[in-house]
Amino acid sequence: MEDNVYAVEVMMAQRLADLRAAGARAALVESARGGQRGVAAVVGAALIRAGQWLARGEASAAPNAGVRVAR
Numbered sequence: 001m002e003d004n005v006y007a008v009e010v011m012m013a014q015r016l017a018d019l020r021a022a023g024a025r026a027a028l029v030e031s032a033r034g035g036q037r038g039v040a041a042v043v044g045a046a047l048i049r050a051g052q053w054l055a056r057g058e059a060s061a062a063p064n065a066g067v068r069v070a071r
Helices: 005-032 039-054
Strands: none
16 A cells, blocks of 8 residues: 555646546547437437427317326
8 A cells, every 4th residue: 555645646746637638538429429319319319399299280178188186
């Protein structure tokens, strides 16, 4: 085990600085990508839009669609 506490503190400070720099680089790369989404998110959004498009002509139903809630 290391007896020099100061040396360990300096090494840990350097490691922490390296990790913070790597995190900043990763955040910069992610922001430059333009917010790409996964396939599941794209398909889900498309299904929601299709459902809204199909439901445009439907008559407006009750907010809870006739489902009774026990209280």
